[in-house]
Amino acid sequence: MTDLTSPGDEPLPAGPDRSAHPTAEQLAESADGLLPAPEEQTVTTHLLSCPDCAQTAADLATVPDLLARYAAPAGPMPASVAARLDAALAAAAAEAPAEAPAATVVPLAGRAGSHGSRRWRLHGAVLQIAAALVVVAAVGALLVGALHLGGSGTSASTAAKGSGADLRASENGPRYTATGHVYTVTGLVADAQRLQDGSLQRAVEGGARAEAAPSAAARGATAPTVPATSDVAGSGTGPASAPIPTQLPRVPSVTAYGLAATPIPRAQIDACVAALSGSAQPPLAVDQGVFAGEPVLVIVLPVTNQPDKVGIWVVGRDCRPDAEQLRRYVVAPRP
Amino acid sequence: MTTDPYDGVSDAALLSRHGSGDADAFGELVRRHRDHLWAVALRTLGDPEEAADAVQDALVSAFRATRGTGDAGYRGQAAVTTWLHRIVVNACLDRMRRSRARPTVPMPEHGAGLPRGPDEISARETSIMVAEALATLPAEQRAAIVLVDLQGFSVNAAAAVLDVAPGTVKSRCSRGRARLLPLLGGLRNGGNQPSEARVSPRGEEDPR
Numbered sequence: 001m002t003d004l005t006s007p008g009d010e011p012l013p014a015g016p017d018r019s020a021h022p023t024a025e026q027l028a029e030s031a032d033g034l035l036p037a038p039e040e041q042t043v044t045t046h047l048l049s050c051p052d053c054a055q056t057a058a059d060l061a062t063v064p065d066l067l068a069r070y071a072a073p074a075g076p077m078p079a080s081v082a083a084r085l086d087a088a089l090a091a092a093a094a095e096a097p098a099e100a101p102a103a104t105v106v107p108l109a110g111r112a113g114s115h116g117s118r119r120w121r122l123h124g125a126v127l128q129i130a131a132a133l134v135v136v137a138a139v140g141a142l143l144v145g146a147l148h149l150g151g152s153g154t155s156a157s158t159a160a161k162g163s164g165a166d167l168r169a170s171e172n173g174p175r176y177t178a179t180g181h182v183y184t185v186t187g188l189v190a191d192a193q194r195l196q197d198g199s200l201q202r203a204v205e206g207g208a209r210a211e212a213a214p215s216a217a218a219r220g221a222t223a224p225t226v227p228a229t230s231d232v233a234g235s236g237t238g239p240a241s242a243p244i245p246t247q248l249p250r251v252p253s254v255t256a257y258g259l260a261a262t263p264i265p266r267a268q269i270d271a272c273v274a275a276l277s278g279s280a281q282p283p284l285a286v287d288q289g290v291f292a293g294e295p296v297l298v299i300v301l302p303v304t305n306q307p308d309k310v311g312i313w314v315v316g317r318d319c320r321p322d323a324e325q326l327r328r329y330v331v332a333p334r335p
Numbered sequence: 336m337t338t339d340p341y342d343g344v345s346d347a348a349l350l351s352r353h354g355s356g357d358a359d360a361f362g363e364l365v366r367r368h369r370d371h372l373w374a375v376a377l378r379t380l381g382d383p384e385e386a387a388d389a390v391q392d393a394l395v396s397a398f399r400a401t402r403g404t405g406d407a408g409y410r411g412q413a414a415v416t417t418w419l420h421r422i423v424v425n426a427c428l429d430r431m432r433r434s435r436a437r438p439t440v441p442m443p444e445h446g447a448g449l450p451r452g453p454d455e456i457s458a459r460e461t462s463i464m465v466a467e468a469l470a471t472l473p474a475e476q477r478a479a480i481v482l483v484d485l486q487g488f489s490v491n492a493a494a495a496v497l498d499v500a501p502g503t504v505k506s507r508c509s510r511g512r513a514r515l516l517p518l519l520g521g522l523r524n525g526g527n528q529p530s531e532a533r534v535s536p537r538g539e540e541d542p543r
Contacts, residue, residue, distance in 0.1 A: 024513035032509045034502065059520070063512040064484040066519050067469075071485055072462035074374030081387040082369060088391050089362060092398050182370075185487045292487040293371060293416035314487070328487060 022046060027057045068330075073186045176269065178288035179204040183298060183314065188328065192300050192312040193335040195285035264288060264297065264317060272319030277301045284310060288317075291328075303331060310334045346415035354401055361398050368416065371486070372423045378481045379427040381470050386427075393426040394419075420496040424478055431474040461522060468518035476511035479504050484512075 022030070022043045029035050030043040047054050077085075179201055183191055194200035273283050276299060285300040295317050303309040314328040341349065341363045352360035369390070376386035397419070469477055475497075482493040483504065490508075494501040 024516055025510050028509035028513040029506065032505050034506055034509060056516070060512055060516055063515055063519060066522050067465060067480070067484045067515070070458075070461040070519075070522055071378070071465045074370070074377070074485075077369045077373035077390075078383070081373065081383075081390070084387065085365065085369070085391050085394065086362065088395050089365065089398055092395050093358060095399075183487075184374075185485055292489075292492065293368070293420070294492075 020046075021050065021053055024056060024060065027053065028060050031057060031060060065330075068185045068188075071186055074184060174283045175201060175285045175287075176266070177201045177204075177286070178264075181287065181289040183289050183291045183296070185328070188298075188312060188314070188330060189332045192285070192298065192310070192330075192332065195287055195298065196300055196310070196335055201287075268319070269297065272297060272315065273299055273301070275319065276313050276315070302334075306331075308334055350401060350415055353398075354403065356403075361401075364415070364419075365394055368419050372419060375420060375481060375486055376423055376427050378469065378485055379424065379478055380430065381466065385430060389426040389430055390423055393422040397422050417492065417495045420482075421498065424482070424496055428474050428478060464519070464522065468515050471518065472511050472514055476507045476514070479507035480511040480515075483508050 026035065026039070026043055027047075030040055033040075035043065047057060175195065175198060177195075181191065181200060181204060191200060194203070269286055273286065277283070281302050281304075283299050283301050285298075287298045289296060289298055291298075291314050296314050297317060297319060299313040299315070301311045301313065303311050309331050310333075312328070312330045312332060341360070344352075344363075346364060346367065349357075349360045349364045353364070372390055372394075373386065376390045377383060380386045380389060469480070472480065478497065479493060482488040482496060483490060488496065490501045490504050494504045497504060
């Protein structure tokens, strides 16, 4: 991409030496491909000969990782806040419904004054949703397309009560599960470690049992190995060893989020792993869960030539190894 | 045997049910997503009270707006999640613009998952450092970085939430990260401090 034979059609601004260096913003935008071509050329050329700026550019690339690593974990909504919210919703529920007919409901028009802001952008979203119901489907379809999700087949999801494919882990092989666990940016490394040692799967298993929800995935837990997940068509709890007691709250299953609960076929997962790892090494753990509100595959792979490290991939269910589907890739110490 | 009546029901279906008069459907929708929405609000606004107010305002408005809309025939899981995040983020941005005050720095909740052990104090300090750094960002950059770098949204998904073009999200993230770099320098191993002369932005236009 760097054309060494025509270094910088645009001359660097003249002046004191300091102004000849790109700003941190320019370096960041250059790295993200946001600069117009001549400016990009200038920056790229400058970086070749300026180790300080090259260092800054390298440092910039670490900022997202620093944020993820050092930001406080989000934690659940505090109980007091949730209680207040529930009370507010209950109060709203007790109100008389809006008088306007459904097709032309614009309830916030009258509330703009009370909120004191004309820029309350909920108007736009409300109008999209409430005013023209036909538009809703189009908007939804557009957003679905933009977010690279296929049809979620939500009406079919109720049929797939037991989440999890027939992904029986071999005795000492990698663990394949569909816990529906909600992964977070700040908790990803810890969760991946728990995937590798099996504790996350066991915790989900225990939580599902504690809820005694009949539609929880019917997974029989055997003590030392990964819980085997049942077929979609199959049903019935496997031979139940004593339920593993857990204090953890119930983790919503993939079906509880109404996500397309059709489990990803093993062959597709294998193809995905192969595409990501580029080697024949089997994954250390594979789980189907939720990340940023969408269904994902979490794949833990060994890192070539770094036996003390693992690579943690979070990809969309389609597992296309392009930038949009690849949500996150983190290298972490092997537990 | 307890049965979760909403297990297997998609978010879109919940919203439809709410529109059709199901009294509990919206509450279930909130229960599913409130942790994420709380995280976004808290990280964007900084102050837990502000965040609680923003989330509450947003969700109560959404409740009212979609009640009585009938069976909307929502399509796609992503649309509802995006919509919920959008209204919460908008509520946060609205508050930030109205108050014009710099977001306050949150104190990490006690026992809220910080690592224990000898590094506990330093973990608290570093999380405060991150929060303080984020608080210096203009509202739009902060929202973009919270969504993309802290909540794991893809650029396109964040763009859908913020209702801007993906390029705008990228630009806000780039500029935000450039601003954060000097503030987070102390967190990097090896202590390679960026030279002040290079890093201070110059000739800044208004943040977009």
